[in-house]
Amino acid sequence: MxxxxxxxxxxxxxxxxxxxxxxxxxxxxxxSSPLARTTSKPPASAAAPAHAAPDTSCNPRASLRPAGALPAPGHMPAGSYMAKIQARGRLVLGTSQDTLLFSSRNPFTGKVEGFDVDMARQVAAAIFGDPDRIQIKVIGYDKRVSSARDGSVDIVADTMTANCARWKDVNFSSIYYEAxxxxxxxxxxxxxxxxxxxxxxxxxxxxxxxxxxxxxxxxxxxxxxxxxxxxxxxxxxxxxxxxxxxxxxxxxxxxxxxxxxxxxGPKFTQEPYGMAMSQEHPEFTRFVNAVLEKNRADGTWAATYKKWLGAFGAPPAPPKAEYR
CATH class of the missing domain: 3.40.190.10 (Periplasmic binding protein-like II)
Incomplete structure (x- = not known):
C-alpha cells in the first residue's frame, strides 16, 4: 500500500x-535560472530536456569582503546606501510568503516570518539598532533578481541560490545557508x-x-x-x-x-543561499557580509537556525564565508 x-x-x-x-x-x-527564463510547461511525462551546461565562470560563493568593523547602529557612513536606508527609516525586504520555516505568513499574526526574514531583520538591527525597522514586500519567485537589480527592494532573502548566471545581474552576500x-x-x-x-x-x-x-x-x-x-x-x-x-x-x-x-536520501545537488542586492551599491553588500560575519561568530546564526529549524537536529556549523 x-x-x-x-x-x-x-x-x-x-x-x-x-x-x-x-x-x-x-x-x-x-x-536557479538567471533573470531571463522560460515559462513554458514541459510535458508531464517527458524526460527533462537538454540544457546548456551550468555557468562556471565564477565562484558563486565568493562575495565582496567586508570593509572593516560595522559602524554603530544609527550612524551609517555619509553617502552610503546604508545611510539612505537609515534616512528612509526602514529596510525593504523582498521575499515570499509561502515558504514554511523560511518566509511564510503566520495565520494567527498575519506577519511574514522565518529563517530568511530573520536574516534580513538582523541587517535592519545593524542599521537602526531595531530589527523591526523592516518593510516586507512579497515578490514572485520570478521577480527576485529583477527586484534586487532595479532597487524596488533593498535586499532579497528568499531561499535563493547564488550562481554565476545571477551574479551577472545582482550581488550576493556570502552564503548563509547550505541547501x-x-x-x-x-x-x-x-x-x-x-x-x-x-x-x-x-x-x-x-x-x-x-x-x-x-x-x-x-x-x-x-x-x-x-x-x-x-x-x-x-x-x-x-x-x-x-x-x-x-x-x-x-x-x-x-x-x-x-x-x-x-x-x-542525502542531498544530490548543492544550493547555496545568498541574499541578493543591487550591484549599484557594493558598500551595502560589504556591510551585509560584515553583519553575517558577526552573527556567525557570536552565535546569532546558530540561534536563528535553532529557532526555525531546530526540529531537524542541532545547528550545523554556519557556512564559511568566501570572498573575491
Missing part, C-alpha cells in the same frame, strides 16, 4: 487548504534515495532546475511538471505522483504539514 488507508479522505479535506498555503512554493532556489535537492515520499515507501525511484513519477515545478535534475538521474524516474510546488504537494496527496523532489528546505515545510510524508 503506497498511502495510509485514511489518507485519501484526509487529503480531500486538506488539499484546498494546502494549495492555498503552498501554491507559490516554486519560489525556492530549485529554480540541496532531496526527495519527499510517502511514509510507507521503501525508497531511500532518488535512485530508488526509477520508473516512478516524481514532481517538481515547471521550469525549475529541480525538474531538470530528476530527468538526469541514472535510474530514470519520470519527471512530472506542475506550475508550483504547492501543486506538486496536492498531486502527491491525491496519489497522482509518487514523490516530490526539490530543495530540502521546501520539503521540510511540506513534511511538517503532512503526517504521512517523509524526506529521504
Amino acid at each position: 503506497r498511502r495510509h488507508p485514511m489518507r485519501s479522505a484526509i487529503t480531500r479535506l486538506a488539499a484546498a487548504g494546502t494549495a492555498a498555503l503552498l501554491l507559490l512554493l516554486a519560489g525556492c532556489s530549485g529554480d 540541496g535537492q532531496r526527495v519527499l515520499v510517502s511514509s510507507d515507501s521503501k525508497a531511500r534515495t532518488i535512485q530508488d525511484l526509477g520508473g516512478k513519477r516524481v514532481c517538481a515545478a515547471s521550469g525549475s532546475t529541480s525538474y531538470d535534475n530528476i530527468g538526469a538521474v541514472a535510474t530514470k524516474p519520470i519527471p512530472v511538471a506542475k506550475p508550483a510546488f504547492g501543486d506538486c504537494l496536492v498531486a502527491f496527496q491525491q496519489n497522482e505522483v509518487d514523490a516530490i523532489s526539490t530543495d530540502d528546505t521546501i520539503l521540510a515545510g511540506m513534511a511538517a504539514q503532512d503526517p504521512y510524508a517523509k524526506v529521504i
Whole structure:
C-alpha cells in the first residue's frame, strides 16, 4: 500500500487548504535560472530536456569582503546606501510568503516570518539598532533578481541560490545557508534515495532546475511538471505522483504539514543561499557580509537556525564565508 488507508479522505479535506498555503512554493532556489527564463510547461511525462551546461565562470560563493568593523547602529557612513536606508527609516525586504520555516505568513499574526526574514531583520538591527525597522514586500519567485537589480527592494532573502548566471545581474552576500535537492515520499515507501525511484513519477515545478535534475538521474524516474510546488504537494496527496523532489528546505515545510510524508536520501545537488542586492551599491553588500560575519561568530546564526529549524537536529556549523 503506497498511502495510509485514511489518507485519501484526509487529503480531500486538506488539499484546498494546502494549495492555498503552498501554491507559490516554486519560489525556492530549485529554480536557479538567471533573470531571463522560460515559462513554458514541459510535458508531464517527458524526460527533462537538454540544457546548456551550468555557468562556471565564477565562484558563486565568493562575495565582496567586508570593509572593516560595522559602524554603530544609527550612524551609517555619509553617502552610503546604508545611510539612505537609515534616512528612509526602514529596510525593504523582498521575499515570499509561502515558504514554511523560511518566509511564510503566520495565520494567527498575519506577519511574514522565518529563517530568511530573520536574516534580513538582523541587517535592519545593524542599521537602526531595531530589527523591526523592516518593510516586507512579497515578490514572485520570478521577480527576485529583477527586484534586487532595479532597487524596488533593498535586499532579497528568499531561499535563493547564488550562481554565476545571477551574479551577472545582482550581488550576493556570502552564503548563509547550505541547501540541496532531496526527495519527499510517502511514509510507507521503501525508497531511500532518488535512485530508488526509477520508473516512478516524481514532481517538481515547471521550469525549475529541480525538474531538470530528476530527468538526469541514472535510474530514470519520470519527471512530472506542475506550475508550483504547492501543486506538486496536492498531486502527491491525491496519489497522482509518487514523490516530490526539490530543495530540502521546501520539503521540510511540506513534511511538517503532512503526517504521512517523509524526506529521504542525502542531498544530490548543492544550493547555496545568498541574499541578493543591487550591484549599484557594493558598500551595502560589504556591510551585509560584515553583519553575517558577526552573527556567525557570536552565535546569532546558530540561534536563528535553532529557532526555525531546530526540529531537524542541532545547528550545523554556519557556512564559511568566501570572498573575491
